[in-house]
Amino acid sequence: MNPPAKSRALWRALIGGAAAAAALSAPLAQAQNAGAYPTKPIRLVIPFAPGGSTDILGRLLAQKMGENMQATVVVDNKPGANGTIGCDLVAKAPPDGYTVILGDVGCMSMAPGLYTRLPYDPLRDFAPVSLVGRSxxxxxxxxxxxxxxxxxxxxxxxxxxxxxxxxxxxxxxxxxxxxxxxxxxxxxxxxxxxxxxxxxxxxxxxxxxxxxxxxxxxxxxxxxxxxxxxxxxxxxxxxxxxxxxxxxxxxxGLKGFTADAWFLAAVPVGTPQPIVDRLYAEIAKALPAPEVKAKLDSVGVLPSGLDPQASAKFLRTEVDKWRGVIKTAGITLD
Known part of the structure; x- marks a missing residue:
């Protein structure tokens, strides 16, 4: 036997109210979590073996950010497949700000043109935090x-x-x-x-x-x-x-020619914006530190520190640029 129309209407109203309350509480919970962030160690994934440019820069950032945030930032090297293994790991990590990738020009902008079955999409699966530097x-x-x-x-x-x-x-x-x-x-x-x-x-x-x-x-x-x-x-x-x-x-003599081995910090898409902004602020604070700048100068890295919006625009431009070069040259890694 079906319930009366008034009962059905009341039930729908209750369900709708609960859904609306849940929708309103989600951003509030994210904001509260962001306010307390970080409450546990942050993992900075370096998608290459120790000793290279990305690793050197990542360890500098991890140390300085940890000091400034009074938190632990752990470097986790995940090399393999031109950096795509580490990038894929972070793309599939929880979007809570505790897993960060320091990707490079290869795994973040060249890979989409090189692999037809890339397991992640840099433009879809990441929220850029900052273009940290260029080499x-x-x-x-x-x-x-x-x-x-x-x-x-x-x-x-x-x-x-x-x-x-x-x-x-x-x-x-x-x-x-x-x-x-x-x-x-x-x-x-x-x-x-x-x-x-x-x-x-x-x-x-x-x-x-x-x-x-x-x-x-x-x-x-x-x-x-x-x-x-x-x-x-x-x-x-x-x-x-x-x-x-x-x-x-x-x-x-070759006007407009640029080719950088750059480094981009990013988090999984869906990470609360206050956490993205906090991470960006900490990177921007770390880069001008005398000991960081001196080390970057010595290895030929130009600090950048672009904000999240500018970094996202930069990434789109680089993906398009290198996809065109790869297509014209007929290069594939599949």
């Missing part, structure tokens, strides 16, 4: 190379299409795609030689096995100081403090 690629040659400038490289590449070669730390990484972007913009043809890691790439230039490379400042630092390699140009809009005499690519 511009540096056009580098060995000490015995006859190439003395960007103009020399382009002229040599035009004279012998496909003869000049460049190393990378692996197919699909910043060194590889940075060189492909150069080839496209300079309208030349060059050959790619992938190595297993950054160190062998530098060794190949020193030994004369490769002709030029787009490598990060931290990668070439020791060999550059020893005079074993030469830096011809920096792929950024400004010169590096650690290389004040090395021109930008625009200054050297």
């Amino acid at each position: 511009p690629l540096v056009l580098t040659v060995g000490e015995n190379s006859p190439l003395r400038s960007l103009a020399d490289l382009t002229a040599a590449a035009q004279a012998a299409p496909g003869k000049l070669n460049y190393p990378s730390s692996g197919t699909g990484g910043p060194n590889h795609l940075g060189a492909e972007l150069y080839a496209m913009q300079a309208k030349v043809k060059v050959s790619h030689i992938p190595y297993k890691g950054s160190a062998p790439s530098v060794v190949s230039l020193v030994a004369g096995e490769t002709d030029f490379g787009f490598l990060t400042a931290v990668t070439i630092a020791s060999q550059l100081n020893a005079g074993k390699v030469r830096a011809l140009a920096v792929a950024h809009t400004e010169r590096l403090p650690s290389m004040p005499n090395v021109p930008t690519m625009t200054e050297a």
Whole structure:
């Protein structure tokens, strides 16, 4: 037997009221939790092995943020598959602010173009916190190379299409795609030689096995100081403090060319905005600290500190940029 119409109406009203109360209480609970944040250790996931640029920057941030927040920030290295394993882990973590990724240009903007079955979507699954810094690629040659400038490289590449070669730390990484972007913009043809890691790439230039490379400042630092390699140009809009005499690519003749190995802090989408804002504030506070800035200068990282909205816009632009390069070059990792 069906209940009377008045009873059904009352029941619907009660259910509707409960749903509305729940909807109103959810943001309030999130705000209350954000106000107490953090109440337990924060895990900063580094999707690469210890010792690289991302790891160095991540440990600097973790230490300084922990001191400022009077909290524990634990670095958790989760390497593998060009950083995509660590990124996927964070994408699927609870959106509570206690799992943060420090992703790089590869796993956050190049991977969508390289993998047709990527298990996460950087634009859909993450809430950017801050573009922490950029490590511009540096056009580098060995000490015995006859190439003395960007103009020399382009002229040599035009004279012998496909003869000049460049190393990378692996197919699909910043060194590889940075060189492909150069080839496209300079309208030349060059050959790619992938190595297993950054160190062998530098060794190949020193030994004369490769002709030029787009490598990060931290990668070439020791060999550059020893005079074993030469830096011809920096792929950024400004010169590096650690290389004040090395021109930008625009200054050297290739207008508008930029290629950075950048680092982006992000949390799973759905993380309460007050927590995102708190994390951003702490990163912005940590970057200008003298000990942090000195270390970043020494490894060729330019601190950025973009806010969440600007960082999200930057990420969309980079995904589109590198997807276009990858498609034009016909590169895939599937």
